[in-house]
Amino acid sequence: MKFALINGQRQEAQPNLSGQCPACDQAMIARCGEVRIRHWAHKGRRICDPWWEKETEWHRTWKGWFPESWQEVVHQADNGEKHIADVKTDQGWVVEFQRSYIKPEERRSRDDFYQKLVWMVDGTRRKRDREQFAKALNQGAPVGTNPPVRRVRSDECALLRDWACSHAPI
Incomplete structure (x- = not known):
């Protein structure tokens, strides 16, 4: 996590700091090594x-x-269920950034949990994703101009096939 609470204030990880998780109030420690980006981790590897x-x-x-x-x-x-949104706007929209593979069941759970959700997906994770996506866009049919929207077919693009069942915009 990027932020923990220190004396009730959100703060980024810095060496030798400890704080509290904003979601569960448990103790967190700052991880500030040279390999990974600075982040907060639950004490005792709790998630x-x-x-x-x-x-x-x-x-x-x-x-x-x-x-x-x-x-x-x-x-x-x-119902009391809590999750930490990557980004949540003042208007209540949630933006989730996804680079790694995510199981369809988990994606559907997030779609259902966040009523106003937009996915930002890394289209370069796999070797051919960018090329296949560009081809699908070029062959797609325009359905709107402001903003520009195209209807694309997902049968020749693995990235689009993976995300075709999402209820949220991608």
């Missing part, structure tokens, strides 16, 4: 959000394009 994934530089960079107050926001459903 309070089952959707948690290791964060890459790609992920952190995309989150960084948004105001800090929108990053890593705890979203709680009416």
Whole structure:
């Protein structure tokens, strides 16, 4: 995680700091080595959000394009279920950044949990994704101009096939 709470204030990881998880209030320690990006980890390797994934530089960079107050926001459903959104806007929209493979069941769970969700997917993870996606866009039919929207076929593009069943925009 990028942020933990120190005296009730969100703060990025720095050497020798400890804080609290904004989702579960458990103790967190700052990890500030030379190999991975600086982050907070639960003391004792606890993971309070089952959707948690290791964060890459790609992920952190995309989150960084948004105001800090929108990053890593705890979203709680009416039934008490909590998850940490990568980005949550003031209007309640959630942006989830996905670079690694995600099981369809988990993707559907996130689609259902966040009522206003947009996925930002890395289209370069696999060797042929970029090429296949560009081809699908070029062959797609325009359905809108402002903003430009195209209807594409997913049968020749693995990236589109993987995400075709999502209810949220990608």
